[in-house]
Amino acid sequence: MSIAPVVDLRPDAAAPAPxxxxxxPLPVVGADLSVPLVTGEHVGYVNLxxxxxxxxxxxxxxxxxxxxxxxxxVHRGAGFASTVTTELYAAAxxxxxxxxxxxxxxxxxxxxNTTDALNLLAAALPEDTTVVTFASEHHANQLPWRRGRSVxxxxxxxxxxxxxxxxxxxxxAPSRHRLLAVTGASNVTGELWPLSELAAVAxxxxxxLSVDAAQLAPHRAIEMAAVGADYxxxxxxxxxxxxxxxxxxxxxxxxxxxxxxxxxxxxxxRVTLDGVEWASGAPRHEAGTPNVxxxxxxxxxxxxLAEAGMSAVAAHEAGLLDRVTRGLGAVxxxxxxEMWGPASPRIGVVTFQVRGFHPGVVAAALSAEHGIGxxxxxxxxxxxxxxxxxxxxxxxxxxxxxPGAVRVSxxxxxxxxxxxxxxxxxxDLVARGPRARYRLDAGRYVPEPDPRPRPAxxxxxxxxxxxxxxxxxxxxLAPCQWPA
Numbered sequence: 001m002s003i004a005p006v007v008d009l010r011p012d013a014a015a016p017a018p019x020x021x022x023x024x025p026l027p028v029v030g031a032d033l034s035v036p037l038v039t040g041e042h043v044g045y046v047n048l049x050x051x052x053x054x055x056x057x058x059x060x061x062x063x064x065x066x067x068x069x070x071x072x073x074v075h076r077g078a079g080f081a082s083t084v085t086t087e088l089y090a091a092a093x094x095x096x097x098x099x100x101x102x103x104x105x106x107x108x109x110x111x112x113n114t115t116d117a118l119n120l121l122a123a124a125l126p127e128d129t130t131v132v133t134f135a136s137e138h139h140a141n142q143l144p145w146r147r148g149r150s151v152x153x154x155x156x157x158x159x160x161x162x163x164x165x166x167x168x169x170x171x172x173a174p175s176r177h178r179l180l181a182v183t184g185a186s187n188v189t190g191e192l193w194p195l196s197e198l199a200a201v202a203x204x205x206x207x208x209l210s211v212d213a214a215q216l217a218p219h220r221a222i223e224m225a226a227v228g229a230d231y232x233x234x235x236x237x238x239x240x241x242x243x244x245x246x247x248x249x250x251x252x253x254x255x256x257x258x259x260x261x262x263x264x265x266x267x268x269x270r271v272t273l274d275g276v277e278w279a280s281g282a283p284r285h286e287a288g289t290p291n292v293x294x295x296x297x298x299x300x301x302x303x304x305l306a307e308a309g310m311s312a313v314a315a316h317e318a319g320l321l322d323r324v325t326r327g328l329g330a331v332x333x334x335x336x337x338e339m340w341g342p343a344s345p346r347i348g349v350v351t352f353q354v355r356g357f358h359p360g361v362v363a364a365a366l367s368a369e370h371g372i373g374x375x376x377x378x379x380x381x382x383x384x385x386x387x388x389x390x391x392x393x394x395x396x397x398x399x400x401x402x403p404g405a406v407r408v409s410x411x412x413x414x415x416x417x418x419x420x421x422x423x424x425x426x427x428d429l430v431a432r433g434p435r436a437r438y439r440l441d442a443g444r445y446v447p448e449p450d451p452r453p454r455p456a457x458x459x460x461x462x463x464x465x466x467x468x469x470x471x472x473x474x475x476x477l478a479p480c481q482w483p484a
Contacts, residue, residue: 009088009091009092009300009303023308025414026058026308027058027059028056028057028058028413029055029056029061030045030056031413032044033045035371035452036453037368037371038369038452044371045373046370046371046372046422047373047418048374048414050348050410051375051379051409052375052409053237053242054239054242055413056243057241057301057412059304063300064296067088070085071292072084073085073289074086074289074290074292075266089290092296093110094108096247096249096295096298096299098302099217099222099299099302099305099306101221101222101225101227102249103251105251105252106224106249107251107252107281107282108249109248110245110246110286110290111245111248112291114213114233114246116246117233117247117248118144118181118210118212118233119140120261121250122144122145123259124257125148125179126254128175128176129176129179130149130173130175130177130179131150131179132153132166132169132173132179133145133150133180134154134165135153135154136155136156136183136387137181137182137212137384138379139382140212141181149175151173156339159193159194159340163201166198167205171205180201180207180208180209180210181210182209182211183211183215183216184213184215184217184220184222185215185216185346186215186339186349186384187215188337188349188379188384188385189349189388190348190349192216195209199228199230200228208230208231208251209228210231210232211231211233213233214234214238215349216347218239218305218313219317219347220314220347221310221314224250230250231248232248233246233248233249234247236294239298239301239302241294241297241300243291243293244291244293245291245294246298255281258285260284260285260287261285262286262288264288266288267283267286313411316412317412319416320414321346324410325342327419331354331427333355333356333357334354334430335354335355336351337385337389337405338388339384339388349408350407350409351379351406351408352406353406354406354429354430357429358404359377360377360404360444361438361445362376362426363375364444364446364447366425368450369429370428370429372421372425375406376405376406378405379407382402385403385404386402408422436448
């Protein structure tokens with residue numbers, strides 16, 4: 001007897017033909033969201049904050065809705081729902097490994113997010129390991145390595161300089177074990193790092209390469225084996241699956257030799273009163289009941305992007321990126337932040353400052369006056385922001401020393417109309433200034449006063465929670481309207 005798969009993640013499942021040209025943007029949850037302005041009007045929301053957390057793909061929401069009736073505890077449950085859930089969890093592991101081009105013997109460990117995955121790897125490093133990284137990295141790819149011996153190289157002036165500096169540092173590292181930890185794409189500038197060349201340098205020096213792919217994975221095809229990456233970490237919430245899942249993929253020897261990341265059920269073979277025999281492979285580092293919804297949603301996102309075709313995704317975003325950069329170039333006073341110059345390849349991330357305007361005010365006005373969501377601040381990359389913008393940055397709220405900027409980021413759910421809305425808004429803001437008054441509140445600029453009503457979501461947290469959640473899933477998040 002067989003049943004149709006609840007969420008078909010099998011590697012041999014028939015995949016639809018690649019999307020036709022022009023099929024992007026893909027449907028995302030929240031595309032029809034209406035938000036209030038300080039003027040009392042309501043407008044369609046433009047989400048240009050994908051680099052922080054991308055919206056959920058509609059197909060991913062469909063997968064989660066299909067899974068939930070079957071949801072049960074994995075591994076040792078005797079019930080049929082538990083069997084189905086266990087099979088889905090295993091299929092999700094395979095699907096994510098396939099998406100990143102993992103080797104057949106790589107270990108795929110589900111985590112909470114990229115930060116969690118990199119901390120897991122840091123805890124699993126053999127003793128006497130030297131980690132080489134750059135000051136341009138996200139904090140998640142800097143701070144975990146400080147627990148041991150680490151070398152932080154300065155922000156490189158070019159991709160070639162990054163390769164040369166990494167080579168010199170690895171050659172001079174005295175440790176038996178060495179790890180080069182870099183990003184695949186900068187979360188500040190969007191610039192792509194030369195991963196194949198860095199992998200070649202690392203392996204020539206007897207080192208391994210770890211890639212923070214949080215920003216890379218949603219925008220470019222990844223082939224770990226072909227590139228030569230030994231480890232890779234990514235987050236579901238940046239990959240259109242915001243359900244608390246992440247992953248560390250990589251060589252199993254260091255992971256099997258390390259102490260379990262967490263101690264508890266699921267990570268053991270046998271426990272006695274005075275001893276424990278730990279499991280090997282992914283279960284060794286997945287103690288406790290796993291986030292099955294996070295894993296399955298992440299795998300569903302991987303499958304959806306693979307079906308769309310990562311070359312089509314890259315082409316779609318390249319057109320949007322060209323539109324953004326040309327448009328910003330025509331706005332007086334806008335200065336983009338870059339490490340390696342405008343010709344360097346990049347994903348859909350653009351960070352800029354506007355002469356005479358605090359970035360916090362720019363971001364607040366785009367939201368409150370135009371219904372556009374962007375991000376401002378230092379983007380969890382203080383050393384890089386200090387290097388790129390420190391000399392010309394306005395004082396941060398509260399007199400903080402870290403400079404700030406405005407970041408626009410986009411992806412498969414973004415349209416040309418979204419970009420044009422943003423360009424019109426930033427042009428108006430620079431030409432006329434903010435229409436509302438803004439004040440600092442807990443380090444953030446907010447309108448003063450702020451008449452925008454909040455959505456009536458109290459039912460999700462109290463009084464009829466089950467009914468509210470059932471309604472949301474049954475309707476697959478129908479358009480969210482605000483109270484009049």
